[in-house]
Amino acid sequence: MFSRDLWKEIFETISKNKLRTFLSGFTVALGILIFVVLYGFGNGLKNTFNEFFMDDATNTFFVFAGRTSMPYKGFKSNRNIEFKNDDLDDIKKNFPMFLEYITPRISRSALVKYKGESNNYNTRAVGPAHQYNEKTIMMKGRYLNENDVLERTRYAVIGRLVEKDLFGTANAIGKYIDLGGRAFKVIGVFQDDGGDNEERYIYIPYTTRQLIEKNTDKVDQIILGFKQEIGYPGAMAFEKSLNKFLKEKHNISPEDQRAIFIRNVADQLKQNQQFAGVLQLIVLFVAFGTIIAGIIGISNIMVFIVKERTKEIGVRKALGATPRAVISMILLEAVFITTIAGYIGMVIGVVLLNSLGNTLKDYFITNPYININTAIVATFILIIAGAIAGYIPAKRAARIKPIVALRDE
Template identity: 60%
Template sequence: MFDLDRWREIFQTINKNKLRTLLAGFTVTLGILIFTILFGMGNGLKNTFYESFQDDAQNTIFIYPGFAKKPFKGFKENRRIEFKNEDLELLKEKFGDRIEYITARISDGVTVKYKSEYGNYTVRAVHPSHQYLEQTDIEKGRYINENDIKNDARVAVIGRLVEEDLFGRDNAVGKYFTLNKIVYRVIGVFSDIGSGDREERNIYTPVTTQQLIYKNTDKIDQINLSYNMSIGASGARRLSKDIEKLLKNKHNIAPSDQNGIYIESVIEDLEQTLQFANVLQIIVFFIGFGTLLAGVIGISNIMVYIVKERTKELGIRKALGAKPSAVIGMILQETVVITMIFGYIGLLIGNFILKSMGRKLEDWFITNPNVSQGIIIFATVTLVLAGLIAGYIPARRAAKVKPIVALRDE
């Protein structure tokens, strides 16, 4: 295998038969090129699905009130369900050992003014735990704390883009502005890179402050919580069912009514989405592998032609004493060299195309398309093995041909 004369002879043969070599190598390059691009795009699609869940903690559960569509215990159908502070406290009491963070949330659109600057934004009234559920990063100042909740403080944490819109280059922390003509003090500025501009145009205030402003109501729009990771995905499903059962019982909703309470688990959505992405990737893999197989068949056909063309040469070698194993080894080594060189070229071109088109593919929901090192190794090994098989069959036939028969070949 490491005979210098053998290697010199192989490269001389390749150099003398450029067209033949290019034809053999082109099928390999094309096959691995298409395989790399298809598999890379499959990974990019999977990355898009995964990144869509990066804005929130992966162990988050969202609970929304809906409309009870069925009559139950004397209550009429189409009854609107409303959450209150007592619902939040009930969940803390019943499931405190399984809950990590919990917060209420009230959302409202407001007109914001600072000096001569105006803007319309969404205000979210929350508890301090909301920061960990949304994975909010504080760039300046601080987030809402328990003292703000107890004191009904008129303070606000604004998004980075809100600061840019209203305060320009000034540091917003410590300054006062109005939300629907009510004065608040800015205590912090947050960023939320994972979710883009939408989240960074939000404003957070203490939930008790918003409830006080709205005529001392104790109503809340939704409840968000995160469960202890130790309970796992199956435990999270049980927790969701237990919460649904408890709230339905409290609000007199029929157990079979699917519209009274809505519960959404991030981990379940992520699992379902990634399962769908994995199925797509498997389909893409088999399509790409089929393309790779087509390239292998192509090089196999070309190798049959190459061996047939060199029949007289092989006969002379056997007449001079070359063993059948030496003939087979020479052809196989030449096949492997061609396969590896052109296969590597296909990998390089495929990776270059993926990197150069990376940003442009985001509009098609493909993020950071790439091929892992393991897949590259798999494809390379597959090519080498396929090249060996493609070259072995015609080489073995050629090695069995008697020298006198080979020398008569025209």
């Protein structure tokens, strides 16, 4: 039941003991503030991992060819393994239950010119499915299609910054650029969330690159995407089967670890997410340690407050105050101070996190944040702790006989 006199008395006590009240509130506010900031930093670390590893598709294998490290079936060691177009066809034919898309990639560097502007850019000769792997976002025009591959067209899809470098504010679509001494028509301009480097690539059909390079059918690497419904176990099984298939086709020993390398993005992603999760748990542990430290601080202050007010409690009991009234007065004061200070600390912490944004990106903390419900729960826990911290010494003080309390020094 609300008692106006009781609250008036609490406010008078607070106003008379400003330093004590400030120290109590500061301990609570600091505890919540540190918890919110540390928890937000943990989320910022997680954001960095997601940004770094989620820019490209995660259901992806990158298949690289190397050199054999041991002889096998009459073939000598140190043999150079090369992928060709028929490897793409064979993978499609043998793994339709796993495969979502497949594309080769041939990477080259070339001097690119347009009128008076020129620069060196990395070109990637790819198939249409490469757009899904890189999550390429088309700004203008279109991406490469199957017809471009079949007809070996001299079409180019350029990054946003390539257009900016060579064309300034002009529209690049339909214009011809000199790419390594050959004219290519710009059919599309793309952007990529991976950053500036990703937006300085130029994509052309892989068959066109093969035609330029003496009509070869060789490819540097194979990129394929597996169906997401097969899950992580299915991806690992697919990787194992694919590795075995390619080794058998190219007469490579099953024990040879250097001839063919498959980078499983799903496996790497899982490992990195686990690492990020461990980091966040560590940060969370430290944050909760801060909460516990705040609770201990409140307890110590409340013990001191009750001890300081022992004589006052004796006077109240001598004048007829019940133990319940004494406990209520101390308890309400503790809860009130804890609630106000906790709310202030929470608000400051949330505002601080929101103001940081990407300023700590160099330290691998991107857009730190805390769910408001988490912040409220943490504050509520501290308020409950403040109530308990105030209740225990208050109950002990309420049991003291008035004559003993009045003699307290």
